[in-house]
Amino acid sequence: xxxxxxxxxxxxxxxxxxxxxxxxxxxxxxxxxxxxxxxxxxxxxxxxxxxxxxxxxxxxxxxxxxxxxxxxxxxxxxxxxxxxxxxxxxxxxxxxxxxxxxxxxxxxxxxxxxxxxxxxxxxxxxxxxxxxxxxxxxxxxxxxxxxxxxxxxxxxxxxxxxxxxxxxxxxxxxxxxxxxxxxxxxxxxxxxxxxxxxxxxxxxxxxxxxxxxxxxxxxxxxxxxxxxxxxxxxxxxxxxxxxxxxxxxxxxxxxxxxxxxxxxxxxxxxxxxxxxxxxxxxxxxxxxxxxxxxxxxxxxxxxxxxxxxxxxxxxxxxxxxxxxxxxxxxxxxxxxxxxxxxxxxxxxxxxxxxxxxxxxxxxxxxxxxxxxxxxxxxxxxxxxxxxxxxxxxxxxxxxxxxxxxxxxxxxxxxxxxxxxxxxxxxxxxxxxxxxxxxxxxxxxxxxxxxxxxxxxxxxxxxxxxxxxxxxxxxxxxxxxxxxxxxxxxx
Amino acid sequence: xxxxxxxxxxxxxxxxxxxxxxxxxxxxxxxxxxxxxxxxxxxxxxxxxxxxxxxxxxxxxxxxxxxxxxxxxxxxxxxxxxxxxxxxxxxxxxxxxxxxxx
Numbered sequence: 001x002x003x004x005x006x007x008x009x010x011x012x013x014x015x016x017x018x019x020x021x022x023x024x025x026x027x028x029x030x031x032x033x034x035x036x037x038x039x040x041x042x043x044x045x046x047x048x049x050x051x052x053x054x055x056x057x058x059x060x061x062x063x064x065x066x067x068x069x070x071x072x073x074x075x076x077x078x079x080x081x082x083x084x085x086x087x088x089x090x091x092x093x094x095x096x097x098x099x100x101x102x103x104x105x106x107x108x109x110x111x112x113x114x115x116x117x118x119x120x121x122x123x124x125x126x127x128x129x130x131x132x133x134x135x136x137x138x139x140x141x142x143x144x145x146x147x148x149x150x151x152x153x154x155x156x157x158x159x160x161x162x163x164x165x166x167x168x169x170x171x172x173x174x175x176x177x178x179x180x181x182x183x184x185x186x187x188x189x190x191x192x193x194x195x196x197x198x199x200x201x202x203x204x205x206x207x208x209x210x211x212x213x214x215x216x217x218x219x220x221x222x223x224x225x226x227x228x229x230x231x232x233x234x235x236x237x238x239x240x241x242x243x244x245x246x247x248x249x250x251x252x253x254x255x256x257x258x259x260x261x262x263x264x265x266x267x268x269x270x271x272x273x274x275x276x277x278x279x280x281x282x283x284x285x286x287x288x289x290x291x292x293x294x295x296x297x298x299x300x301x302x303x304x305x306x307x308x309x310x311x312x313x314x315x316x317x318x319x320x321x322x323x324x325x326x327x328x329x330x331x332x333x334x335x336x337x338x339x340x341x342x343x344x345x346x347x348x349x350x351x352x353x354x355x356x357x358x359x360x361x362x363x364x365x366x367x368x369x370x371x372x373x374x375x376x377x378x379x380x381x382x383x384x385x386x387x388x389x390x391x392x393x394x395x396x397x398x399x400x401x402x403x404x405x406x407x408x409x410x411x412x413x414x415x416x417x418x419x420x421x422x423x424x425x426x427x428x429x430x431x432x433x434x435x436x437x438x439x440x441x442x443x444x445x446x447x448x449x450x451x452x453x454x455x456x457x458x459x460x461x462x463x464x465x466x467x468x469x470x471x472x473x474x475x476x477x478x479x480x481x482x483x484x485x486x487x488x489x490x
Numbered sequence: 491x492x493x494x495x496x497x498x499x500x501x502x503x504x505x506x507x508x509x510x511x512x513x514x515x516x517x518x519x520x521x522x523x524x525x526x527x528x529x530x531x532x533x534x535x536x537x538x539x540x541x542x543x544x545x546x547x548x549x550x551x552x553x554x555x556x557x558x559x560x561x562x563x564x565x566x567x568x569x570x571x572x573x574x575x576x577x578x579x580x581x582x583x584x585x586x587x588x589x590x591x592x
Contacts, residue, residue, distance in 0.1 A: 125552065125556050139568075139571060140570070140571070149578045149579065149589045150590055152579075153578075153579075153587050153588070153590055155571045155574070156587060157590075160524070163527045163568065167527060167534065170531065171530075171533075173553075174538045174541065174553075175537070177538065177541055177549070178500075178545070181547055182549070183550075225590075
C-alpha cells in the first residue's frame with residue numbers, strides 16, 4: 001500500500017473499525033462510558049487522519065478513491081460534524097425513547113464511514129456503495145426510538161423515499177456506463193466531449209434526481225418535513241449536517257469533475273435553475289405556517305439546500321464550487337447549533353406532548369435566558385443577517401451567481417432571504433415578547449433531579465455554545481473558512 | 491450481442507423499471523412498495539448486464555454484484571423498519587401510518 005493509499009483509506013478504516021469495535025464492546029459487557037469514549041476517539045482520529053489527504057493529489061486503489069484537497073476538506077467537516085452531533089445526542093437520545101445505546105453508536109459510525117466513502121468515491125461502484133451505506137444506516141437511526149410511533153413512521157417514509165430515489169440514481173449510473181463504457185470519473189470525463197448521446201443527458205438527469213432527493217431539493221423534498229420531525233432530534237441534526245455535507249460533496253465532485261463538459265452543462269443547467277428557485281421559494285414559504293420548530297427547520301433546510309445549489313450553476317471558473325462549499329460549512333455550524341438547542345430545550349421542559357411546538361417557546365427568554373440568547377443568535381445567522389456567518393455565505397453565492405450570468409436567480413434568492421426573516425424572527429418574538437399563559441401549570445423538577453440533568457446536559461451545552469461562538473467568530477473573520485473552501489477546489 | 495438484442499434488452503429493462511415506479515407510486519401496502527423498489531433495482535441490473543455484454547466490458551457485471559449485495563442489505567433494513575412500523579401501528583398500509591403532518 002502506497003502512502004497515498006494508506007492516507008486515503010485510513011479515515012474509512014478507522015470509522016468502520018470503530019463501529020465494529022463498539023458492537024463488540026457491548027457483547028463483551030463493557031460499560032457505556034467506555035463505548036462513548038471509543039466513539040469519540042474514533043471521530044477524533046478520523047478528523048486527524050483526514051488532514052493528511054491533502055498532501056496527495058491522486059486517485060488510489062486502482063481508480064476507486066480520491067485523495068486530494070476536496071476530500072480533505074469534506075472529510076474534516078464530516079468527522080467534525082459527526083463528533084458534534086454525537087456529543088449532542090449524549091443522554092438526549094434516551095429521553096426521546098431510544099433504548100439501545102450500542103446500536104445507535106455504531107450506526108453513527110457506520111453512516112459516517114458511508115459519508116466518507118461517498119465523498120471520496122472516484123468511480124460509480126464506490127459512489128453507489130457509499131451512498132447506500134450512508135442511507136441505510138441513517139434509515140435505521142431515524143427509527144431508533146422503537147416504541148415511538150413518530151420515529152418508526154419517519155424511518156419508513158425515509159426508507160421508501162430514499163431507496164426509490166437511489167434506484168433512479170443507479171439507473172442514471174447504468175445509462176452513463178452504457179453510453180461511455182467506463183465507470184471511473186476520470187475516464188468518463190475524458191470521453192464525454194466526444195460522445196453526443198441522449199443516454200448521457202438522461203443519465204445525468206437521473207443522477208441529479210437521485211442526489212436531489214438526498215439533499216431534499218424541491219420537488220423531491222416531500223419526505224423531509226415528516227422525517228425531520230419524527231426522528232430523534234440529534235439524529236435529525238445528523239441528517240441535516242452529515243448527510244447533506246456528504247451528498248453535496250459527492251454531487252459537487254461529480255458535476256465539477258465528471259460532467260463538467262460545457263455542452264452537457266447547457267442541457268442540465270435549466271433543470272438546475274428550476275430546482276434552485278423552487279427549493280428556495282417553496283422551502284421558505286411553507287416554513288412560515290409551521291407549528292413545530294423541527295418542521296420549520298426542515299423547511300428551512302430545504303431552502304438552504306436551494307441556496308447551496310445556486311453554486312452548481314456557477315461551477316468552474318466562476319467559483320461556484322467554493323461558494324457552495326463555504327455555504328455548506330457555514331450551514332453545518334448553524335444547523336448543529338439550532339438542532340442542538342431544540343434538543344436541549346425540549347429535554348429540559350420534560351413535557352412529552354408537543355415538545356417541539358413553537359408555542360412552547362413562549363416566554364423562554366425569561367425561563368432559560370442562555371438558551372434563548374443562543375437560539376436568537378443562531379436564528380439570526382440562519383436568516384442571513386450581517387455580521388454573522390450566514391450573511392457572508394449568502395453574499396458569496398449571490399456574487400458568483402451574478403458573475404455567472406444568473407442575476408435573476410440572485411434576485412430571487414435575495415427576496416427569499418427576506419421572506420425567511422419572517423419565520424426566524426417569529427420565534428425570537430415568541431421567546432422574548434410573548435407571555436406564557438399556562439406557566440404556573442408546569443411541573444417543576446425536583447432540585448436533585450435538576451442538578452443531575454444539569455450535569456448530563458453539560459456536554460451538549462458546551463457543543464452548542466462552541467458552535468454559536470464559531471458562528472460569530474467566522475462571521476466577523478471569515479478568512480479561515482474561505483481558505484478551506486478555496487483549497488477544496490484548487 | 492447485436493444492435494437488435496441490445497435494444498430489445500434495454501427496452502425490457504426500461505419497461506420493468508417503469509412498472510416498479512408505477513407500483514411505488516400507486517400501491518399502499520408497504521411490502522408491495524418494497525417489492526416494487528426491488529424490481530427497479532433488478533431492472534437496472536439487467537441494463538448493466540446488457541451493456542456489459544454488448545460493450546464486451548466486465549465492469550458492468552462487477553457493478554451488478556455490488557448492487558445485489560446492497561439490495562440484500564436494503565431488504566434487511568427495510569423489513570426491520572416495516573416490522574417496527576407494524577408493532578407500533580398494527581398495520582403496514584402506508585396511508586394509515588400517518589401520525590406526522592403539519
